[in-house]
Each structure stands twice: as structure tokens, then as C-alpha cells.
Amino acid sequence: MTEQSEITRVLVTEEEIAAKVKELGEAISQAYAGIDGPLRFVVILKGAAIFAADLVRAVRIPLTLDFMAISSYGKQTKSSGVVRILKDLDSSIEGAHVLVVEDIVDTGLTLKYLMENLKGRGAASVRACVFLDKPQRRKVEVTPDFVGFIIPDEFAVGYGLDYAERYRNLPYVGALHPRVYQGKE
Numbered sequence: 001m002t003e004q005s006e007i008t009r010v011l012v013t014e015e016e017i018a019a020k021v022k023e024l025g026e027a028i029s030q031a032y033a034g035i036d037g038p039l040r041f042v043v044i045l046k047g048a049a050i051f052a053a054d055l056v057r058a059v060r061i062p063l064t065l066d067f068m069a070i071s072s073y074g075k076q077t078k079s080s081g082v083v084r085i086l087k088d089l090d091s092s093i094e095g096a097h098v099l100v101v102e103d104i105v106d107t108g109l110t111l112k113y114l115m116e117n118l119k120g121r122g123a124a125s126v127r128a129c130v131f132l133d134k135p136q137r138r139k140v141e142v143t144p145d146f147v148g149f150i151i152p153d154e155f156a157v158g159y160g161l162d163y164a165e166r167y168r169n170l171p172y173v174g175a176l177h178p179r180v181y182q183g184k185e
């Protein structure tokens with residue numbers, strides 16, 4: 001089976017992504033104009049890596065780039081909200097303005113945990129920029145400050161988002177055919 005035949009439809013095109021990244025870069029540049037020190041981007045691996053690579057080049061204010069890798073406890077594919085930090089930040093964020101960059105907010109459990117964790121380290125501010133948002137699935141209240149696209153409740157892959165580590169290289173966002181993951185959840 002080819003990769004393409006596993007995608008039921010395109011949710012966001014390559015052109016829409018490029019335009020949105022420019023728009024978000026502009027909004028972030030304006031929101032943080034004049035802050036003390038560089039804006040600290042905290043990119044959540046691996047899903048947000050591709051989005052962040054494009055996004056930082058659309059931001060015109062000084063910034064630094066750091067990464068966190070996290071994983072949910074347990075084997076379930078659905079998020080539990082209990083998050084284990086696999087790779088932590090390289091440096092302190094005390095007193096800094098932090099922007100978390102995440103691929104998608106679904107139930108909200110992961111983003112809520114992360115933002116609270118980072119706030120607890122004494123950052124001056126912690127906000128979030130997410131590429132995709134599935135608000136229908138939210139279980140906890142968390143509102144990302146910058147959102148690329150709101151999508152329906154379908155499993156999205158591409159532009160960094162994976163299913164079982166595949167499809168991250170697609171230049172667009174597609175809905176994965178349920179037959180690919182049915183019976184494996």
C-alpha cells in the first residue's frame with residue numbers, strides 16, 4: 001500500500017501551511033515586541049520540529065531555540081495526562097518569556113501539564129503556539145494563544161505529525177484512514 005492511499009483526504013494544503021506560518025510569525029513578532037531578552041522557543045519533539053523550523057524563520061524578533069521530548073506514561077495511544085520528560089531544556093527559563101511550540105492539542109492534557117511545569121520554573125510568561133487544534137476533544141481547559149488550524153476529530157498526519165513514527169515527512173496535513181490504526185489502539 002502506498003503512503004498516499006492511506007490518507008483519506010487533505011486537511012491542510014502545503015500552500016495554506018506556508019501562508020499560516022507567515023501570519024503566525026507576524027503575530028508572535030508583534031505580541032512580543034519590546035520584551036526584555038530574547039523570546040525562548042520551547043519546541044516539543046518530535047511532532048513540532050518541522051512546524052518550528054518554518055515558524056522561527058517567520059519571526060523577526062530575537063529568539064532562542066530549545067527542545068523538550070516527552071512521553072505519556074503507559075502503553076495506551078490516548079493521552080493520559082501523566083507526562084514523563086525524556087529530554088529536558090538545556091538551560092534555565094527563570095525570568096524569561098517562553099513560547100511552547102506544539103504540533104497538536106487534542107485532549108489538552110499534555111499542553112496543560114507542560115505549561116504548568118514551565119510556569120513552575122519561574123518564567124516571566126508561558127504561552128503556547130500550536131500548529132493544529134482539535135477543540136472538540138478537549139478534556140481539560142487549556143487555550144493555546146496562537147493556533148494554526150482548527151481541525152475536526154480525525155487522526156491527522158504529516159508536516160511533523162506521525163502515526164507510529166510514519167508520515168512526518170508529508171508536506172501537507174492529511175486524515176489517516178481508520179484502517180491503518182483500527183485494531184491497534
Ligand code: IMP
Binds near residue numbers: 102103105111154161
Ligand atoms: P493531548 O494530550 O490529548 O492533547 O495529546 C497531544 C499529543 O497527542 C500530541 O502532541 C500528539 O503527539 C498526539 N496526537 C493527538 N492527536 C493527534 C493526531 O490527530 N495526529 C497525530 N498525533 C496526535
Ligand code: MG
Binds near residue numbers: 046104
Ligand atoms: Mg506530540
